[in-house]
Ligand SMILES: Nc1ncnc2c1ncn2[C@@H]1O[C@H](COP(=O)(O)OP(=O)(O)O)[C@@H](O)[C@H]1O
């Protein structure tokens with residue numbers, strides 16, 4: 001038997017209290033009710049926390065008996081059978097002070113054992129929750145610390161809204177942010193529940209290939225089925241959506257739950273899906289990732305994922321290069337790397353694709369390909385990021401977007417874009433709202449000055465060459 005580390009004093013105290021309460025009535029509560037070990041017994045069918053606690057204690061005393069038989073006997077006599085000290089002293093043929101000393105030692109050992117079991121149970125719980133997520137695509141996220149903190153606050157702190165959406169263009173890092181937030185939430189509060197629902201239809205790999213996923217578009221029924229599988233395992237399928245919703249809501253009262261819905265923009269029927277999310281929300285908290293911002297919907301807390309800054313983009317370049325053992329690139333000067341940022345901007349997906357090509361191509365060659373929209377990987381990257389959105393655009397939207405590369409990188413005013421696009425102000429304002437909603441154009445409105453519109457460097461590069469082939 002490995003030697004368990006000593007349990008913290010307050011944990012030992014809890015165990016002692018629980019032993020003393022062995023015969024307490026179920027409605028007296030249970031001091032160990034917060035333990036994962038007790039929850040496991042409840043899930044396995046214990047009638048109440050009191051009974052679950054006793055099962056946990058009993059199995060620990062049995063384990064203790066393997067190494068410390070006499071201590072286990074002593075604990076049984078004293079707490080399970082409720083025998084007084086003098087009786088036990090008599091039976092074990094020892095003086096009362098010795099019994100007190102043994103008892104104290106026995107509780108130390110029992111607490112150490114339970115502490116170790118509890119840590120293992122928590123690790124198992126964490127692993128089971130993490131298994132509901134998709135494998136992480138990153139080893140480290142760069143430049144998004146503030147966003148991560150604010151997002152976690154929405155998921156674990158007092159929420160401003162129960163629906164949180166992460167908005168942004170393809171490849172900007174929405175899924176990764178949601179994934180990182182759930183992973184942190186799982187570690188910080190492993191007793192909470194999490195679920196991960198993916199509505200993704202496509203995957204882009206760093207060899208530059210776009211894969212269609214063999215997965216139907218997300219519907220209300222598919223969403224509810226997936227939630228029941230993850231949150232109410234073993235429950236048969238419900239015939240009616242309303243029954244599934246009621247069962248899920250009932251389970252939410254037992255422990256807090258965070259549900260991620262990834263790529264909501266691909267859902268088959270958002271107008272039917274959103275009301276279901278609202279029925280489940282509060283107490284459930286949702287984090288939605290979407291390329292189409294839901295600014296028109298009430299009660300949603302929005303995060304827009306911005307491009308990485310130049311410094312963070314270059315950090316990601318070096319990190320990615322180092323991980324791929326491209327040591328020359330990893331050690332290169334900012335001056336050498338800056339053209340990467342000028343061409344793809346701060347889009348992490350594009351940066352990682354580009355570095356992935358560096359095993360077989362020179363950096364200037366890769367950048368030329370990107371600028372000229374040459375080669376399959378580049379073509380597929382543009383398809384992944386822009387195709388679906390481009391196809392949704394009507395004529396005025398396309399004209400407004402095509403005017404954007406002629407605007408200064410810091411952005412332009414409505415009037416400047418009107419002059420270039422030849423759209424009248426009303427039509428242009430509508431077109432820009434749509435483009436902002438689709439995250440193709442960024443809009444910034446410093447409180448006391450005029451709204452300015454800008455595009456990411458990757459979008460600029462895309463508009464200058466690739467898009468002509470789609471028209
Ligand atoms: N902040 C970041 N730092 C490092 N890598 C990132 C970052 N954000 C995203 N990535 C990586 O870039 C790629 C695209 O990110 P992803 O989260 O899939 O974007 P989205 O969901 O917005 O399309 C992924 O491989 C991801 O691991």
Ligand SMILES: [Mg+2]
Nearest residue numbers: 174175263289
């Ligand atoms: Mg995504």
